[in-house]
Amino acid sequence: MSELRAQLQEWREAIAALVPSWLARRWSRWLAGALIVIGIVLPFFFAPASGFLNATIIALAYVVMALGLNVVVGFAGLLDLGYVAFYAFGAYAVGWFGSGFFFNAHIHVLSSALGTAPGIHLNFVLILLCAIGITSVAGTIIGLPTLRLRGDYIAIVTLAFGEIIGVVAVNGTSIHLGGGETLTAGNLGISALDLPYFPGIGNFTLLDLRPWYWLIFVIVLIVLFVNLRLRDSRIGRAWIALREDEIAAVSMGIPLVRTKLMAYAIGAAFGGMSGVFLGAYATTVNASQFAFSFSIFVLAMIIVGGLGSIWGAVLGALLLSYINYYLIPDVLNSLPRTFGLNFDLTQLSFGIFGFLLVLVMVLRPQGLFPERRRRLELTAEIAAEDAQLVEAGTPTAGAA
């Protein structure tokens, strides 16, 4: 065992000697830089409206979702099964403030819509800010009744809120706001949303997906940066402390209510941002999108990635959304036919998805990319158990 370890150490040193010193010193920074550059030039390798680019854009939007949920579930340890609510609020922010839906109003701020069109037409960035405001308030409100609860009860209350918001979205057609306007358009959907417009760049179109890609890429970078800074900040450490031991954390002076509500609000805000993007990208806001399975999908991403780990959330989101939106429908769909079987793989899509979830979790229960702190805990526990066993086996505990 120790020989093997020494051998590994030797190899590691040999590799380290090959790497130039300027790279070795700041390797994580260089890696990040390289990834950003690859990310920026990636769309040039694909056709402007290719299926892969479409899947990548959706995957990146899910990365934002996963990072947001990771704040709530991963950092603060509050199991949230109603995350779809924030997707809904984000998407409805676009529906309300970026289309002709409220036809009695006539507000235009730097939008792509014609100046004479009725409705509220705000710039994409303004809608994003509105959504952040709405969702953080909604997140706080949803968080309030869960403060006294623990563990899975939080899960069920958030689930209940998520479902209620879904039902309200579907039945919003019968909630009248006066002047013939309703709250939502239900399953018909609010369509003809404004395409994002940026002064100096112009309108986005659905024929060229590259600007969409860059937009969501920038959002991902911002969210990622905020997430990394949050994790290492005072509030991030407070979340982790609450997650590990609530009583100990509170007695050390961490304000329980504020810290938990901050987690809900910040997680919700990320979900809202992603919701705005997904809503605008789909160019329609349809109430049937806001199903419980969405919350589960995002939760699966962060657990498969490794709960609490930022890079795990990114990886899990990319992995699961590529599998769901690209691999199964586009790449593998005709696979059975090439083997002479008479069915399409899409008929099995969620069966395959479920099977993969089971497989990944059984093979790697801690997730693909576990958080460093948790990894240390797991290995430390094993080490402690080993030590106990050794002690129990040899009363003269010198051999350990």
Added chain:
Amino acid sequence: MSAITARTSIRASAERPLALLRRYVGRWGLYVALAALPVYYGVHDLSHGYAVGVAHGQPLMRHDLSQLGFNLVEGISNGAIWALIAMGYTLVYGIIELINFAHGDVFTMGSFTAVSFWGTLGLTIGTSTLGLIGGLVLTLIVAMLVCGSLNVLIERVAYRPLRNAPKLAPLITAVGFSFILQNVGLLWQGGSPVGVSDLIQENNAVFHISGVIVHRADVLAVAVMVPLVVLLAWFITSTRPGRAMRATAQDPEAARLMGINVNHTISLTFLIGGMLAGAAGLVYALYETTVWYFQGFEAGLIAFTAAVMGGIGNVRGAVLGGLLIGCIQQLSDSRLGPQWTEAVVFGYLILVMTLQPRGLLGEETREAG
């Protein structure tokens, strides 16, 4: 001791009326909330009446409580199905603290098995009464066995390997199995709801209680649920394996030290939960006369809500929660419209959680002791 606490609390509440209010809301608020719907609609029916038909161009109004009674009867029978499913949730949660998301889909499999099996037996509406009863009892046993084994299998494959894993990992495998079972259902019975033959002619009236009609389906649901619940209660409290289940639920480590085979006990729990879901599946198919591959999703959510409402880990709580949710659902269905029902049910869940966080009858889990 209790006298002292009582006196101090009286003094405290005299000082702060707000605290008194809070104490009363905490103690009675939930009961008020639960009684609100039936009381409101009862008073409304008596004072404003409700339309039962049209006579001479005028709506025919009645001023009595029979519509409310009808809602409650339907609610109880519907709730009996939720109670059967909720017991599976509560047993599993009590013993391994897992929200078994695949449970609702096991219930769907129960319905599908029952429908296919009675199709194979050749049961139709024309079958003689004795043949029908015999056939349905056989179907019930088959559905229960199939679902029980399916649940045990899922536990073996998806949950047991993760016994020592982080707590949320089995949640994801449960979701995975839920998807797999839904896909199986989709391939089995197609993507849209399938009507099944109305074997028991569920809409035939059996008897009346002061103007409230009780249908065959209502009798069936309660007649299947009550014996199973009594049997389960006896099994858990009075038999050796039942005691082993309770011991494992309280402290698996200590149970193991006392010589209980924890793995077998957990498998047994899943077997029982699955069997109850199978029974619920058969009853549901006869009750609703349609089956759908996605039926288990909503049923699962409602049943889990029922389990939480009653106090998770608590079998009596699951039954109570199921019946209550059934009634809330029926009232909402007939008064507010079915499209709002889900929101009403979940609204009640949030109320229960905020007013009485441990459920109506108190939870019986490891952490609660």
